[in-house]
Amino acid sequence: MIVYRTRQDVASHLDATRDLGKRIGFVPTMGALHQGHASLIERAGKENDILVVSIFVNPTQFNEPADLENYPRKMDEDLTMLRDLETDVVFTPSEKEMYPEEDRRTFDLGGLDNVMEGTFRKGHFNGVAQVVSKLFETVRPHRAYFGQKDFQQLVIIRKLVELMNLDISIVGCPIIREPDGLAMSSRNELLTRAERKAAPHIYQTLKAAKEQKAMRSPAEVKSWVSGQFEDRSLMELEYFEIVNDTDLRPVRSWTEPGRKVACIAVRLGKVRLIDNIFFD
Numbered sequence: 494m495i496v497y498r499t500r501q502d503v504a505s506h507l508d509a510t511r512d513l514g515k516r517i518g519f520v521p522t523m524g525a526l527h528q529g530h531a532s533l534i535e536r537a538g539k540e541n542d543i544l545v546v547s548i549f550v551n552p553t554q555f556n557e558p559a560d561l562e563n564y565p566r567k568m569d570e571d572l573t574m575l576r577d578l579e580t581d582v583v584f585t586p587s588e589k590e591m592y593p594e595e596d597r598r599t600f601d602l603g604g605l606d607n608v609m610e611g612t613f614r615k616g617h618f619n620g621v622a623q624v625v626s627k628l629f630e631t632v633r634p635h636r637a638y639f640g641q642k643d644f645q646q647l648v649i650i651r652k653l654v655e656l657m658n659l660d661i662s663i664v665g666c667p668i669i670r671e672p673d674g675l676a677m678s679s680r681n682e683l684l685t686r687a688e689r690k691a692a693p694h695i696y697q698t699l700k701a702a703k704e705q706k707a708m709r710s711p712a713e714v715k716s717w718v719s720g721q722f723e724d725r726s727l728m729e730l731e732y733f734e735i736v737n738d739t740d741l742r743p744v745r746s747w748t749e750p751g752r753k754v755a756c757i758a759v760r761l762g763k764v765r766l767i768d769n770i771f772f773d
């Protein structure tokens with residue numbers, strides 16, 4: 494496993510392997526790796542000749558300074574895990590390396606960034622687009638792997654690839670859950686014991702909401718879900734939306750064409766957790 498710190502070094506290593514006809518699989522991360530990341534990394538390793546993982550906590554996608562400051566950082570443990578997963582190349586740039594000067598680019602994400610997460614985290618997806626575009630330009634992978642837990646991000650990355658006219662296949666990978674159903678996330682470790690105990694309610698509610706589909710309209714399911722958080726003292730529901738899985742428009746009727754996905758964001762103390770479930 495080779496660890497690179499600069500864009501130029503990693504790019505020249507990968508240019509040489511690409512010239513040899515090797516397929517490059519890329520998993521961008523912000524570190525604090527868990528089994529959810531491991532599943533993406535294992536899949537990328539199986540489907541490609543060269544496995545590249547980046548670790549970079551990207552400041553431009555954090556809309557709250559405290560969230561950036563508290564974001565877990567575990568470089569040594571991450572590198573051990575990446576070695577065990579037989580990663581070929583790790584890219585861990587500094588902030589100065591990624592942003593030698595302020596990135597003022599704004600991306601037209603077609604409104605996909607104005608709903609759900611975009612309403613609660615202003616500028617978040619523009620920051621994601623800034624860093625992912627730079628990472629893609631540097632690594633130039635054949636395939637890049639993203640978790641479906643960040644469903645809106647996955648849809649936006651597909652849009653970004655289209656906007657930038659890049660020849661990269663974006664592979665969405667299933668959510669990996671704890672035994673009690675909580676979706677794995679680097680942020681889970683920031684929960685207090687009581688919050689962690691309460692957190693499985695999020696996925697339980699999503700599953701129950703899916704069951705409601707046979708009896709209720711989308712609007713009724715939405716208000717039923719709101720009710721499920723009313724008496725939960727540790728949790729605050731930020732949003733629950735049932736959307737079309739390609740344009741993220743709210744679903745008004747079950748007979749509309751397209752796949753439907755229910756997305757949720759819940760605040761537990763200082764931590765925000767997101768999750769989602771397909772309704773068909």
Ligand code: PAF
Nearest residue numbers: 521522523551621624643
């Ligand atoms: O999903 C993440 O961990 C981040 O948003 C990403 C894609 C690595 C960009 O910083």
